[in-house]
Amino acid sequence: MATAPTGDRQSIYDYLVGTARCDDENTDALARMLATHHSGGGAMPADLGLGDEQYAQMMEHHFPGRQLPPGRTAIPDGWDVRLAEERQELVKLMMIHRVGNGVSEKWISTIVASGCMASDHLWHDLGLWSRGDLSALMTRNFPALAAKNNRDMRWKKFLYKQLCEQEGIYMCRAPSCEQCVDYSVCFSPEE
Numbered sequence: 001m002a003t004a005p006t007g008d009r010q011s012i013y014d015y016l017v018g019t020a021r022c023d024d025e026n027t028d029a030l031a032r033m034l035a036t037h038h039s040g041g042g043a044m045p046a047d048l049g050l051g052d053e054q055y056a057q058m059m060e061h062h063f064p065g066r067q068l069p070p071g072r073t074a075i076p077d078g079w080d081v082r083l084a085e086e087r088q089e090l091v092k093l094m095m096i097h098r099v100g101n102g103v104s105e106k107w108i109s110t111i112v113a114s115g116c117m118a119s120d121h122l123w124h125d126l127g128l129w130s131r132g133d134l135s136a137l138m139t140r141n142f143p144a145l146a147a148k149n150n151r152d153m154r155w156k157k158f159l160y161k162q163l164c165e166q167e168g169i170y171m172c173r174a175p176s177c178e179q180c181v182d183y184s185v186c187f188s189p190e191e
Contacts, residue, residue: 009039016063026104027062029128029137033111036127038068043125046070049087049114050107058107087113089163097145105141112137112159122156131155 005011013035020027036042047055059066090113098105111126118125123134134155139146149158 007039009035009041012038012068016066019065020063022062022064024062024102024104025140026102026108026137029108029133030058030062030104032129032133033127034068036129042127043118043120044111044115044127048111049117050110054107054110058104061103084117086160086163087117090116090159093159093162093166094142094145097142099141099143108137108141116156116159121154122159 005015013031016031016034017028020031033042033044033048037044037046037048048058050058059068091109094109094112095106098109112122115122115126121131123131126134128134128137135146138149138155145162148162149155153161
């Protein structure tokens with residue numbers, strides 16, 4: 001088994017996708033996350049929040065024969081461990097809306113929910129290369145859920161808003177988002 005190059009994100013990404021034998025559409029997004037993580041970016045643990053067994057299965061499915069050097073294993077800086085109890089609720093929310101096309105949907109839901117524990121923009125914490133990468137990932141895996149984000153709300157805020165609505169909790173007093181004082185926080189561009 002070849003070991004990944006160390007250093008820049010692009011080299012690690014090329015190493016992963018260069019021999020990927022999986023036609024799963026999530027391979028590219030996972031390669032981006034892993035390349036970012038292993039080049040020092042993002043805010044995810046080495047196993048992307050999957051745990052050792054699920055991580056090994058994901059790697060074998062998407063990148064057979066590829067190994068990455070150990071990444072950071074501790075809870076990453078910026079993670080709010082108080083959000084851990086909501087992590088499984090986020091996974092359930094996404095799995096309810098999954099498209100049902102493959103095994104990686106479960107991994108993606110766990111990774112995205114784990115990314116919600118960090119404090120920056122979700123796409124950035126996950127190690128994706130743009131907000132568009134995250135939107136494509138959500139649309140591909142959870143199209144019914146993504147369709148509900150028809151006003152392009154930031155994904156982390158949107159997912160938590162969905163959890164609140166599912167529980168019947170409506171904290172915002174504004175009659176519509178446009179009238180809310182936090183409108184620019186929820187809907188402004190993520191760069």
